[in-house]
Amino acid sequence: MSHSAIILFAHGARDPAWALPFRAIQAAVAASDQTKKVELAFLELMQPALPDVAERLIQEGVQSITVVPLFMAQGGHLKKDLPVLLDALRDQHPEVNVTLTPAIGDVPELTQAIAQWVIQVAV
Amino acid sequence: MSHSAIILFAHGARDPAWALPFRAIQAAVAASDQTKKVELAFLELMQPALPDVAERLIQEGVQSITVVPLFMAQGGHLKKDLPVLLDALRDQHPEVNVTLTPAIGDVPELTQAIAQWVIQVAV
Numbered sequence: 317m318s319h320s321a322i323i324l325f326a327h328g329a330r331d332p333a334w335a336l337p338f339r340a341i342q343a344a345v346a347a348s349d350q351t352k353k354v355e356l357a358f359l360e361l362m363q364p365a366l367p368d369v370a371e372r373l374i375q376e377g378v379q380s381i382t383v384v385p386l387f388m389a390q391g392g393h394l395k396k397d398l399p400v401l402l403d404a405l406r407d408q409h410p411e412v413n414v415t416l417t418p419a420i421g422d423v424p425e426l427t428q429a430i431a432q433w434v435i436q437v438a439v
Numbered sequence: 440m441s442h443s444a445i446i447l448f449a450h451g452a453r454d455p456a457w458a459l460p461f462r463a464i465q466a467a468v469a470a471s472d473q474t475k476k477v478e479l480a481f482l483e484l485m486q487p488a489l490p491d492v493a494e495r496l497i498q499e500g501v502q503s504i505t506v507v508p509l510f511m512a513q514g515g516h517l518k519k520d521l522p523v524l525l526d527a528l529r530d531q532h533p534e535v536n537v538t539l540t541p542a543i544g545d546v547p548e549l550t551q552a553i554a555q556w557v558i559q560v561a562v
Contacts, residue, residue, distance in 0.1 A: 322561045329514030337512045337544025344554035345561075352561060382561040386511055386553070388543070389460045391452030417560045420511070420543075420553060421460025429552045430509070430543060431467035437540045438445045438468075438475060438505040 320380040321353040321373045325366055325398070327387065328358035335362060338386055353378065359393055366401050370409075380413040381405075389421040443503040444476040444496045448489055448521070450510065451481035458485060461509055476501065482516055489524050493532075503536040504528075512544040 322345060326338045338356050346354040353373060357366040370381060383402065385394050398416070406414055420426050445468060449461045461479050469477040476496060480489040493504060506525065508517050521539070529537055543549050 320562065322557060324557070326511065329512070331514045331518065334512045334514040337542075337550055340544070340547075340550045341554050341557065344551060345557045348554065349558045349561065380562055384557050384560070388449065388509055388511055389452070389457045391454045391457040395454065413562065415562045417557075419460075421463070423556060424463075426552060426556055427460055427463045428467060429549060431464050431471065433546060433549055434445060434447070434464065434468045434507050434540075435472045437507070438472065439443065439503050439536065439538045 319378060320351065321355060321378045321382070322349075323366060323369055323373075323381060323383050324354070324356050325383055325385045325387075326356065326358055326362075327393065328360045328362035330361055341386065359397060366398075367405065370405050370414075374409055374412055379411070380415070382415045382417060384417045385419045387419045387421075390419050394419055442501060443474065444478060444501045444505070445472075446489065446492055446496075446504060446506045447477070447479050448506055448508045448510075449479065449481055449485075450516065451483045451485035453484055464509065482520060489521075490528065493528050493537075497532055497535055502534070503538070505538045505540060507540045508542045510542045510544075513542050517542055 324338060324342055342354050342356050355369045357364055357369040387394055402414055402416060447461060447465055465477050465479050478492045480487055480492040510517055525537055
């Protein structure tokens with residue numbers, strides 16, 4: 317059993333198709349890194365919620381969780397809502413290592429990749 | 440004067456820092472493609488709004504606008520709100536060529552880049 321997990325954390329929306337790109341990323345990560353469980357969780361409007369996913373992973377024996385916010389930028393959701401969830405998780409499970417990564421837009425290699433794509437597609 | 444423009448379209452947030460990644464993408468695109476004006480517009484909570492940016496560009500002589508939604512996925516904002524804005528723009532300026540690109544999460548090369556980054560940063 318894997319002891320490390322990745323939770324891809326997305327906003328959620330009423331439209332079920334919203335989840336498709338996140339599922340594609342999940343599948344690509346899971347295919348490339350078979351040493352970790354790779355799960356998807358949502359802030360609102362979609363299930364599963366982050367606390368539920370984390371709880372299940374911990375019950376399965378996971379000792380280290382990397383939370384990756386699949387958000388374009390940091391606003392109230394990542395600065396206020398997510399820290400509350402992570403603080404609660406760390407309080408309830410101090411034995412579990414919970415790591416938070418930057419958002420997509422805070423990663424220069426990703427903003428550069430997006431910029432290069434924009435240049436290609438612009439008419 | 441350039442006759443083509445790119446409008447990078449983002450959600451917006453109350454936190455001013457939300458705009459920073461989008462400004463970084465804007466700067467990278469503008470630096471690489473100096474044949475086009477490159478502007479940023481927001482759906483809500485931040486200025487400028489898309490119709491205002493488009494109107495100004497058209498008054499400056501722009502005849503072709505590519506709208507690039509810097510959203511992770513397609514939900515109500517891109518399926519309902521954005522088409523209303525684009526329809527109004529095309530109605531008011533039928534002489535202007537308005538092109539819409541996919542969202543970030545609909546572009547396989549970008550979801551792959553995101554997945555590769557996730558694999559690198561996960562503990």
